[in-house]
Amino acid sequence: MEFPIVQRATPGRYLLRGLLSCGPCGELLIPSFSSSGRRYYGCPRRQCPHPWVPAEQTEQTVWAHVASTYAPAARDIPPEQRQALLTSVLARVSIGVGLADLHYQWR
Numbered sequence: 517m518e519f520p521i522v523q524r525a526t527p528g529r530y531l532l533r534g535l536l537s538c539g540p541c542g543e544l545l546i547p548s549f550s551s552s553g554r555r556y557y558g559c560p561r562r563q564c565p566h567p568w569v570p571a572e573q574t575e576q577t578v579w580a581h582v583a584s585t586y587a588p589a590a591r592d593i594p595p596e597q598r599q600a601l602l603t604s605v606l607a608r609v610s611i612g613v614g615l616a617d618l619h620y621q622w623r
């Protein structure tokens with residue numbers, strides 16, 4: 517088990533930056549990475565019991581959901597343009613205890 521370190525990641529490959537919020541407390545989750553370079557989103561509240569969210573799986577799950585909602589328009593969008601699409605259709609995605617507990621707030 518590796519523990520994420522609280523270090524703010526540099527801009528880049530975080531598809532859900534500014535979109536993903538903590539179910540329990542409503543704070544925006546912060547893109548971070550572990551000491552081994554694995555990407556996470558984490559709640560900024562130190563007391564929050566919310567587990568760190570693995571970035572890769574969460575992004576894939578959210579993208580698959582949005583892509584199926586907006587298919588076929590979303591199908592041909594290259595990865596570097598996905599963030600723009602997500603921020604144009606989604607106001608917020610809140611995540612509860614796990615990846616099965618995602619709540620989409622559409623614009």
Ligand SMILES: [Zn+2]
Nearest residue numbers: 538541559564
């Ligand atoms: Zn929280």
